[in-house]
Amino acid sequence: MGRKIDYIIDLLNFYKALGFKELPNDFLKSLLKNSHSKSVKTESLLYSIVNIQSKKNNENLSESLIYNDDFSLSIGHKKNSAIDKLNQEIKECKKCPLSNSRKNPVCGQGNINAKLMFIGEAPGVDEDLQSIPFVGEAGKLLTNLIEKMGFNRQDVYITNTVKCHPPANREPFESEIEICFDYLKREIEIVSPKVIMTLGKVATYALMETKGKLKEIQISKIRGKVFFYREITVIPTFHPSYLLRNRKDKWLTWEDAQEALRRLK
Ligand code: SF4
Secondary structure, three states: OHHHHHHHHHHHHHHHHOOOOEEEHHHHHHHEOOOOOOEEEHHHHHHHHHHHHHOOOOHHHHHHEOOOHHHHHHHHHHHHHHHHHHHHHHHHOOOOOHHHHOOOOOOOEEOOOOOEEEEEOOOOHHHHHHOOOOOHHHHHHHHHHHHHOOOOOOOOEEEEOOOOOOHHHOOOOHHHHHHHHHHHHHHHHHHOOOEEEEEOHHHHHHHHOOOOOHHHOOHHHHOOOOEEEOOEEEEEEOOHHHHHHOHHHHHHHHHHHHHHHHHHO
16 A cells, blocks of 8 residues: 555656646546545645555555556656656757857756666766767766666666766856756656765755855765755765776765665665
């Protein structure tokens, strides 16, 4: 039964992220037997279900919840449409000066239903050329980590904080991070992962939402300290490019990856 409730909560969060404030009665009927309302506010249904979930003795309502495979198809379709729309916007984006220096914008890649998401800083030279996140040497290192965790790249979702390559591989400016953040926010809402690993200072800064404090963040001090972004567990760790230069710190990233695996259970 717990799986069904988790499923419904995921579903409602997804519809909420898409901007639905109310759900039609047909939808409601598919979820709850004996409902006579004309519509229901997404937020309040979600709130009720989360509350009900915590009341362990409420067997009657548990039994009245039903699971409908059609919803899985419908969610898959909606997620695909939402990510396609988002990627199209990124491909055409000229909202910040990085649009002048990039060769190609780089959209996220991977499983849009992934429970684990990796967020890097910005596309490098190889990514800019190929329009794929995390290729080249840093990409290989990330792929090794993902495989060591028991997954492959198709199982997880990989993206960057800013979607365009900064000139001379410099760190993105705070203004660029802020402008591009809307895309990352929407990506997270669509994928709705259980755990996010932020790779390096920039991604960690973006999810901490501490505007104007990029300079103060030191990833070596923050890594290993779990925090939450919109109730999603965030595990900051080193960027693979840093690990290529500081191989002795790889074991720390492996510790962070093990924490991610524990949180995914
Ligand atoms: S970095 Fe982001 S905001 Fe700037 S041009 Fe690229 S997609 Fe648009």
